[in-house]
Amino acid sequence: MGTVFEVQYLRACGAADSPHLELEKQIQDRLDTIEASMSLYQSKSEISRLNRQGHLDDLSPDFRSVLEQALDYSKLTEGYFDITIWSVLEEIQASFKKHGRPPEPTKLQPYAKLVDSALVQLEGSTIKFSRPGVKVSTDGIAKGYAVDEVAEYLLERGVSNFLINFSGNIRTHGKKVDGQWKVAIQNPLTGEIFDIDLRQGAVASSGLEYASYSKDHKWHHLINPRTLLPARELAGSSVAGPSATVCDALSTAVLVMGRKNADRILSKNFPHYRFWTFK
Numbered sequence: 001m002g003t004v005f006e007v008q009y010l011r012a013c014g015a016a017d018s019p020h021l022e023l024e025k026q027i028q029d030r031l032d033t034i035e036a037s038m039s040l041y042q043s044k045s046e047i048s049r050l051n052r053q054g055h056l057d058d059l060s061p062d063f064r065s066v067l068e069q070a071l072d073y074s075k076l077t078e079g080y081f082d083i084t085i086w087s088v089l090e091e092i093q094a095s096f097k098k099h100g101r102p103p104e105p106t107k108l109q110p111y112a113k114l115v116d117s118a119l120v121q122l123e124g125s126t127i128k129f130s131r132p133g134v135k136v137s138t139d140g141i142a143k144g145y146a147v148d149e150v151a152e153y154l155l156e157r158g159v160s161n162f163l164i165n166f167s168g169n170i171r172t173h174g175k176k177v178d179g180q181w182k183v184a185i186q187n188p189l190t191g192e193i194f195d196i197d198l199r200q201g202a203v204a205s206s207g208l209e210y211a212s213y214s215k216d217h218k219w220h221h222l223i224n225p226r227t228l229l230p231a232r233e234l235a236g237s238s239v240a241g242p243s244a245t246v247c248d249a250l251s252t253a254v255l256v257m258g259r260k261n262a263d264r265i266l267s268k269n270f271p272h273y274r275f276w277t278f279k
Contacts, residue, residue: 093213241273
């Protein structure tokens with residue numbers, strides 16, 4: 001998925017290397033399977049085929065699970081998390097690549113009828129779009145899902161002390177040799193770093209500096225589905241809670257919706273998650 005996946009875990013002193021090498025190979029294989037399903041940069045991935053065809057049968061368990069959760073979180077965030085934003089992002093990326101500037105407002109207006117999670121119909125192992133031109137991206141949730149999957153894989157195999165980091169999507173369990181795992185988040189504006197209490201659970205962060213198209217960071221990948229424009233109020237957000245999948249989706253949603261909406265929506269629909277915002 002274009003970044004680094006890191007796993008730290010405790011192993012017994014003097015233990016043979018072969019079981020751990022096999023474990024690492026199995027983790028890599030698991031990640032390859034997830035990437036082959038949801039990578040926008042692999043032409044044969046499930047998501048690429050779905051975006052070309054507008055429908056797909058026989059969804060893999062991974063893709064179906066991520067889509068189902070993404071649609072649920074869209075409802076629970078009042079539409080601020082929306083996987084159908086991909087067509088807008090493609091237009092913005094193309095404009096900067098070709099012209100070095102953002103697209104004219106008239107270029108984005110036609111996409112208003114294509115950005116709505118209600119246009120995605122998921123039934124069993126079949127998915128279809130109810131309007132031609134709809135495209136989805138699971139980039140705002142897939143990394144968190146991969147973290148949770150690897151975490152459960154480790155726990156099932158008796159590895160109970162670990163830290164997983166997938167491009168800032170972090171999940172911890174147990175402890176390290178010299179005590180608890182230490183997790184920190186950074187203010188993207190000041191560079192200030194501070195620790196958070198995450199003895200067991202997950203944290204994810206979103207920020208404008210991670211994928212900006214313009215030098216002033218005003219045009220970036222975090223698009224407000226209601227305006228079709230990059231979010232403006234916040235420069236960064238972090239969310240902590242039990243699930244890396246949920247934290248991944250919510251860190252995007254919080255940055256897009258702003259502090260006031262986040263206070264209201266998360267307290268109501270995600271009471272076990274806490275968040276930080278930077279502006």
